[in-house]
Amino acid sequence: MKPSSFKYHNPQIRSEVLALLREQENCKVLAGGQSLGPMLNFRFVMPDHLIDLNRVTDLDGISISDSKVRLGAMTRQKSIERDESLRRLCPIFSESLQWVGHYATRNRGTIGGSLSHLDPAAELPGICLLYDATLRVENASGHRLVPANEWSVSFMTPNLEADELLTDVEFSPWTMPHGHAFVEFSRRHGDFAIAGVGCLLALDRSGLIKRIALSVIGVSSTPFRLTGTENDLIGYKPDDNALAYIHQAIDGIEASSDAQTSGQYRKRIARVLASRALEQASERAISAMQ
């Protein structure tokens, strides 16, 4: 179908975007358009004002300093996927991005768009959760910082007011030798994930867990971090016993059923993916220490 009419704006500076968001009602912000485009075509959304961010020059970019990585909200998924420094520092980004949409959609899709759209099956919100990222949000009066674990309010609803814009995401990559893994399951490559698990894992010299982060996407209405379980696993081997704990935590997630599949099935798949992720992250953690 075709979108309903809207007033189109394509400002070139950030302050104009923020002024529009403050002054106009029923606005939608256009980033990569790979999620919003379909919604407009289906008339799932019918904004009065469409604010195109693609001509604003200072919202994209990858900057890496001592201990922090900052990704501008308009940074294309393709750029993040292919950045060599990011691949070295936080390879899980590159790995998970291969599951995000398709080759052509990653040329336009952005990290900010993915985070703001917050589809339950989206990979990038799960990765930001793994790193305890900080999301920076601006409006015409100022800005605020939102920790990743406070970003997802409910189904496709981020912690973002109508007059606010996500400007960038910042996180600290793990510096100690560690392993990573991101595994996802969908019926066809590029389909929305039925479930996905991300894992970062550091082991000590005895092979015991020193630090671990686990997040799950696709299973419930928002991405889920297994914080309690992570704390319980410190000092233990990443073996079947550890897996049992992880599986228990996954069973406890409130899972969504939809036309595609049931919540129970999603959890079953997530348990299998967690096993694979833990195994792969362990292998990589061991190699990283050699």
Next chain:
Amino acid sequence: MKDLRTIHVLINGMSYQRTIETRMTLADFIRHECGLTGTHVGCEHGVCGACTIHLNGEAVRSCIMFAVQADGAEVTTVEGLASPDGKYHPIQQAFKNNNGLQCGFCTPGMLMTCSAFLREYSNPSEREVREVISGNICRCTGYQGIVNATLEAAAAIRKGGL
């Protein structure tokens, strides 16, 4: 009250200036305003890939972009793949050699996806080719001919350039 804009887009080296509604998708602009119907509309929500074109050299779905966003940009459609003298792009020749098409509906999107991909990856594996065409749906061929064609085109380009 219609929201109108006048845009200038370079398509296959030719300049098109039109005044259009801002809600017009790039796919509809290419097809209806510019008469270039090689670009196909399959799903209108970005999953089938039939609408794929090159925007400033990158493969992009034109059904989920607005024409106004292409103002000042360079677009290549399937009509612009062959050289001006009519010589096929290596990917077109390879599709012909390998039964890469039957009804032809997905074909423009496949050609545009694969040609962009081959500009970035000169020696892809079969696995990588399958992954890159995962965003283009074909109901006829079963994909093998398309995969074979893309691998053959990659070899041809490595040997003789574009």
